[in-house]
Amino acid sequence: xxxxxxxxxxxxxxxxxxxxxxxxxxxxxxxxxxxxxxxxxxxxxxxxxxxxxxxxxxxxxxxxxxxxxxxxxxxxxxxxxxxxxxxxxxxxxxxxxxxxxxxxxxxxxxxxxxxxxxxxxxxxxxxxxxxxxxxxxxxxxxxxxxxxxxxxxxxxxxxxxxxxxxxxxxxxxxxxxxxxxxxxxxxxxxxxxxxxxxxxxxxxxxxxxxxxxxxx
Amino acid sequence: xxxxxxxxxxxxxxxxxxxxxxxxxxxxxxxxxxxxxxxxxxxxxxxxxxxxxxxxxxxxxxxxxxxxxxxxxxxxxxxxxxxxxxxxxxxxxxxxxxxxx
Numbered sequence: 001x002x003x004x005x006x007x008x009x010x011x012x013x014x015x016x017x018x019x020x021x022x023x024x025x026x027x028x029x030x031x032x033x034x035x036x037x038x039x040x041x042x043x044x045x046x047x048x049x050x051x052x053x054x055x056x057x058x059x060x061x062x063x064x065x066x067x068x069x070x071x072x073x074x075x076x077x078x079x080x081x082x083x084x085x086x087x088x089x090x091x092x093x094x095x096x097x098x099x100x101x102x103x104x105x106x107x108x109x110x111x112x113x114x115x116x117x118x119x120x121x122x123x124x125x126x127x128x129x130x131x132x133x134x135x136x137x138x139x140x141x142x143x144x145x146x147x148x149x150x151x152x153x154x155x156x157x158x159x160x161x162x163x164x165x166x167x168x169x170x171x172x173x174x175x176x177x178x179x180x181x182x183x184x185x186x187x188x189x190x191x192x193x194x195x196x197x198x199x200x201x202x203x204x205x206x207x208x209x210x211x212x213x214x215x216x
Numbered sequence: 217x218x219x220x221x222x223x224x225x226x227x228x229x230x231x232x233x234x235x236x237x238x239x240x241x242x243x244x245x246x247x248x249x250x251x252x253x254x255x256x257x258x259x260x261x262x263x264x265x266x267x268x269x270x271x272x273x274x275x276x277x278x279x280x281x282x283x284x285x286x287x288x289x290x291x292x293x294x295x296x297x298x299x300x301x302x303x304x305x306x307x308x309x310x311x312x313x314x315x316x317x
Contacts, residue, residue, distance in 0.1 A: 060222060065218065070221075074230070085240075085241050089241070089245075099235035105234055116258075157285060157312075160270075167266050170266055182263075187263040187264060191268070195276070206261060213255055
């Protein structure tokens, strides 16, 4: 467990670096949308879910209500429901302890801790999440206080980072032929739903493609 | 107050979403069929994440500078190059296309 935690920390570093840049831009955009520095930092510290934070922020920035912002962020997080279901059999302890361990899930750590046979390496999960949490917090802190110096981070092409990272993990998955059809179906479900559903729903719905695993 | 309510509400729903799976589906030996489905969750969710982040802009699906960048990064990954190099190239290509357009 301790060894796999260390391995996880090492594997998590590149994602932590990406998270640092993204959370910095979150801090900047949050201040522009009327957040105090404290609010931006508290949100990153206790929500700790990038895409949901950006989704909620977009709603608030366009004048939406708290309920609408919560709904947008929650739907963005819908995939954690599917990820938690997958992780469940690999977590020891009673319901309370399992619920607490489930909080460690973020996209990259869930994907990296996945052994590919349906089970997950818990130490790897916690280890990969740890550095990502630290840089997510520090990045927001810097963005919230020093945002004026950074300007528009969008023009740097940083939005290409996350899809490429996930593509890297996905390509490893595709070595197994059975995964290929599932990936194609998941991608198709998500793309078809994008114009018609709130952000986040397409990704959650794509989990249905995993039902293809029932075929022998 | 609108902002504080959003932070509190989103924190609660996130905690519940992350806890629900482990609480409901944990603590017993899973059925083999369940494990086969679980093993396919990663390709399904990762593929959805990749296409939505690379191709969707709000509710609009289309090719942008970032799509091209990710595509170039993907080709490098496919040919066995390191993740860091592939990401770096994806970012540079995206930024360069934005600079000239």
